[in-house]
Amino acid sequence: MTSDNGGVAQLKFRDPARARSLADALERIVAEIGRSPVSIMHVCGSHEQAIARFGLRATLPRSLNVIMGPGCPVCITDVPEVDEGVVLARHGVRLATYGDMLKVPGTSLSLADAQAEGARIDVVYSVAHAIELARRIDEPLVFFATGFETTAVATAAAVLRDPPPNFFVLSAHKYIPPVMEIVAEMPETRVEGFLAAGHAATITGWGVFEPFVERHHIPVVVAGFEPLDILAGLVKLAELVRDRRATVENMFPRCVTKEGNVRAQEQLWRVFRPIGGRWRGIAHVPNGNLRLRDEFAHLDARKQFDIDLHTLWDFAPPGLAQECICGDIMAGIKSPHDCALFGKACVPHSPVGACMVSSEGTCKIWHQYGGHPDLAATAEERNGGRDYCAR
Amino acid sequence: MTTVLDERITLRCGAGGQAMRALIREVLTDGLAREEMDGAIGLASMDDGAALRLGDQWLVVTTDSHVIQPAFFPGGDIGRLAVSGAVNDLAVMGATHVLALTCAVIIEEGFPREDLVRIQRSIRQTCEEAGAPIVTGDTKVMGRGELDGIVLNTTGIALTDRVVPDSGLRVGDVLIVTGTLGDHGMAVMARRHGLALDGELESDVAPINTLVRTALASAPGAIVAMKDPTRGGVASALHEMAEKSHVGIVIDEMAVPVTDQVRAAAELLGIDPLHIANEGKAVLGVRPDAVDVVLEALRAHPQGRNAVVIGRCVGERIGAVVLDTGFGRRLVTEPDGELLPRIC
Numbered sequence: 204m205t206s207d208n209g210g211v212a213q214l215k216f217r218d219p220a221r222a223r224s225l226a227d228a229l230e231r232i233v234a235e236i237g238r239s240p241v242s243i244m245h246v247c248g249s250h251e252q253a254i255a256r257f258g259l260r261a262t263l264p265r266s267l268n269v270i271m272g273p274g275c276p277v278c279i280t281d282v283p284e285v286d287e288g289v290v291l292a293r294h295g296v297r298l299a300t301y302g303d304m305l306k307v308p309g310t311s312l313s314l315a316d317a318q319a320e321g322a323r324i325d326v327v328y329s330v331a332h333a334i335e336l337a338r339r340i341d342e343p344l345v346f347f348a349t350g351f352e353t354t355a356v357a358t359a360a361a362v363l364r365d366p367p368p369n370f371f372v373l374s375a376h377k378y379i380p381p382v383m384e385i386v387a388e389m390p391e392t393r394v395e396g397f398l399a400a401g402h403a404a405t406i407t408g409w410g411v412f413e414p415f416v417e418r419h420h421i422p423v424v425v426a427g428f429e430p431l432d433i434l435a436g437l438v439k440l441a442e443l444v445r446d447r448r449a450t451v452e453n454m455f456p457r458c459v460t461k462e463g464n465v466r467a468q469e470q471l472w473r474v475f476r477p478i479g480g481r482w483r484g485i486a487h488v489p490n491g492n493l494r495l496r497d498e499f500a501h502l503d504a505r506k507q508f509d510i511d512l513h514t515l516w517d518f519a520p521p522g523l524a525q526e527c528i529c530g531d532i533m534a535g536i537k538s539p540h541d542c543a544l545f546g547k548a549c550v551p552h553s554p555v556g557a558c559m560v561s562s563e564g565t566c567k568i569w570h571q572y573g574g575h576p577d578l579a580a581t582a583e584e585r586n587g588g589r590d591y592c593a594r
Numbered sequence: 595m596t597t598v599l600d601e602r603i604t605l606r607c608g609a610g611g612q613a614m615r616a617l618i619r620e621v622l623t624d625g626l627a628r629e630e631m632d633g634a635i636g637l638a639s640m641d642d643g644a645a646l647r648l649g650d651q652w653l654v655v656t657t658d659s660h661v662i663q664p665a666f667f668p669g670g671d672i673g674r675l676a677v678s679g680a681v682n683d684l685a686v687m688g689a690t691h692v693l694a695l696t697c698a699v700i701i702e703e704g705f706p707r708e709d710l711v712r713i714q715r716s717i718r719q720t721c722e723e724a725g726a727p728i729v730t731g732d733t734k735v736m737g738r739g740e741l742d743g744i745v746l747n748t749t750g751i752a753l754t755d756r757v758v759p760d761s762g763l764r765v766g767d768v769l770i771v772t773g774t775l776g777d778h779g780m781a782v783m784a785r786r787h788g789l790a791l792d793g794e795l796e797s798d799v800a801p802i803n804t805l806v807r808t809a810l811a812s813a814p815g816a817i818v819a820m821k822d823p824t825r826g827g828v829a830s831a832l833h834e835m836a837e838k839s840h841v842g843i844v845i846d847e848m849a850v851p852v853t854d855q856v857r858a859a860a861e862l863l864g865i866d867p868l869h870i871a872n873e874g875k876a877v878l879g880v881r882p883d884a885v886d887v888v889l890e891a892l893r894a895h896p897q898g899r900n901a902v903v904i905g906r907c908v909g910e911r912i913g914a915v916v917l918d919t920g921f922g923r924r925l926v927t928e929p930d931g932e933l934l935p936r937i938c
Contacts, residue, residue, distance in 0.1 A: 217920075217921075219848075222921045252864060255924065256866070256924075257919045257921040257922055258917065258918070258923040259922045261924065262921065262922040262923075302863075315605075316604070318605075319602055319604040320602075326787065328787065328789070328863065332788070335788075430919075430921045434921075552606075552613075552930060571925060
């Protein structure tokens with residue numbers, strides 16, 4: 204029911220009292236580390252969303268710098284990949300994609316811009332939804348496939364399940380583990396620990412991070428997506444940093460095993476091969492992009508359609524993207540105020556880099572809050588407590 | 595940054611939030627607004643309707659065009675939406691006795707007559723519920739492909755002794771919503787995107803003038819601001835109220851009433867219930883000492899059973915809306931463009 208209990212179904216992992224005790228523990232452990240800032244990075248769009256959605260950032264210790272890593276698959280979809288979708292759509296090919304891809308900027312247009320010009324783009328919420336749509340129509344449908352392991356596995360399963368002949372895949376899928384190497388190897392990187400995505404780890408297993416931890420001596424904690432999951436993950440990570448222990452810890456054991464979902468991994472690698480490619484605002488990531496194997500060329504939009512990106516270059520704006528310092532911001536080396544584009548050429552409704560696209564990107568947050576978010580209760584509210592809504 | 599596309603109007607400008615208000619300002623307010631005399635409310639106020647002095651009363655006028663895909667959705671249809679839209683805009687201006695409505699209908703060639711009859715029947719029934727007569731109207735037919743099915747425009751007029759603007763909040767005032775949030779937008783979105791969960795979702799579209807009348811009568815003068823949280827949801831309504839009233843607003847998320855079905859769908863799609871449109875709800879700004887009596891009156895009305903306090907006005911962060919989630923705090927943003935299901 205709704206309002207009988209104050210309007211929110213109380214989920215097991217949404218207990219504010221437990222959240223407060225975790226936040227207190229985090230404060231204490233970070234103080235024990237005794238350095239400022241302590242920088243840790245999360246590498247998952249769903250973590251970003253949950254941190255933003257529940258306002259967790261406002262409760263984190265000021266000396267704990269939780270950096271948005273290359274974790275939002277939409278934000279790191281690179282300009283040429285968006286351009287491929289835009290070009291196809293502008294040439295009359297019907298496209299299906301996830302809703303949050305629409306606003307991601309390409310060289311000169313986003314998919315939403317192409318839509319405003321008349322291109323046909325259907326928003327779907329799964330690959331199954333796209334296939335269902337393809338079955339209903341008698342023209343080609345290209346599924347612009349984005350996302351990490353979690354959605355790539357779904358695409359792979361669909362590809363193996365004999366999709367209709369008018370269904371094609373434009374893969375912009377990405378694979379997370381290689382980019383963690385890139386961040387760890389950035390000169391001057393200040394990242395001291397990684398919060399890894401629970402749902403991706405259900406596929407890959409937490410064991411996938413062991414070689415990384417051995418190589419770089421940076422701890423990794425696998426965490427789920429409820430506020431308590433995230434806070435507990437941060438507490439564990441802070442403990443590892445404090446104790447100088449570089450291990451992989453699984454804080455999402457209700458879903459994640461060491462081996463992961465072996466069958467899903469088999470399907471993933473049967474359909475896709477990893478190749479190197481750029482991630483927006485970050486770097487060239489060896490083995491970071493997933494492309495269809497030759498065996499599935501008949502489904503591959505890149506092989507079945509002539510995608511000529513030159514058609515977009517006539518009115519491309521000057522290379523703003525080259526001035527973007529997202530990579531340095533993500534590595535914790537620079538802040539948005541060091542960027543010449545921030546708040547001027549790069550704003551939320553017309554973003555240049557990944558950090559301004561994502562709702563929890565550092566630049567988006569700074570733009571919205573005018574700097575570090577600081578929403579502590581006002582004196583007036585503290586005196587009145589929170590009982591004004593208890594009626 | 596100027597791009598080629600600034601020369602075109604995009605869907606983003608029609609979906610509520612700042613882009614929509616900018617468009618309204620561009621098309622109507624700039625250039626057409628005149629100085630507002632003697633407490634009157636006109637274009638420049640960008641309120642839910644206009645209020646003009648007429649003897650010792652106020653004449654409240656509002657107009658709205660309605661397009662919706664699909665025209666029939668769980669819980670209602672475009673006819674019910676068009677009548678409720680006009681009636682509710684008047685009601686949240688404080689004018690709950692509707693003098694008259696007009697209705698203009700623009701129909702695409704080939705539109706099924708059967709659907710038109712259903713819509714007409716729905717208009718009639720909704721008018722009866724609201725006690726609102728339609729006194730004049732117009733029909734036009736356009737060629738196939740020149741519009742998408744059917745467009746309805748309704749204009750409403752009503753008289754009232756006291757106008758309630760959306761700008762009357764001051765520090766300490768309490769914010770009440772009259773029921774669960776997000777029902778309309780989520781039902782339509784589920785149907786439009788073919789989500790398999792639409793069976794449980796139902797739009798709240800309804801005229802709420804009698805509900806608002808009950809609340810106003812329960813505490814004369816104590817309801818100082820009202821808004822109907824349609825496009826852009828409660829988030830946009832609160833932003834407008836905070837900005838125009840020069841206060842900050844703090845919302846307690848634990849208190850925000852949302853049905854389990856809407857909450858589940860919203861979590862699945864990654865959409866904030868505060869961003870979703872409502873078509874049978876109001877946000878009320880109430881003086882603190884009248885909160886109990888207003889709540890009691892609302893809850894005694896069948897449309898107000900789930901009425902609840904969701905937050906209050908503070909003297910800091912003027913113009914901003916802060917959400918206390920119980921875990922932390924964040925700024926409530928206004929939706930930017932059409933709400934879209936998310937991947938991450």
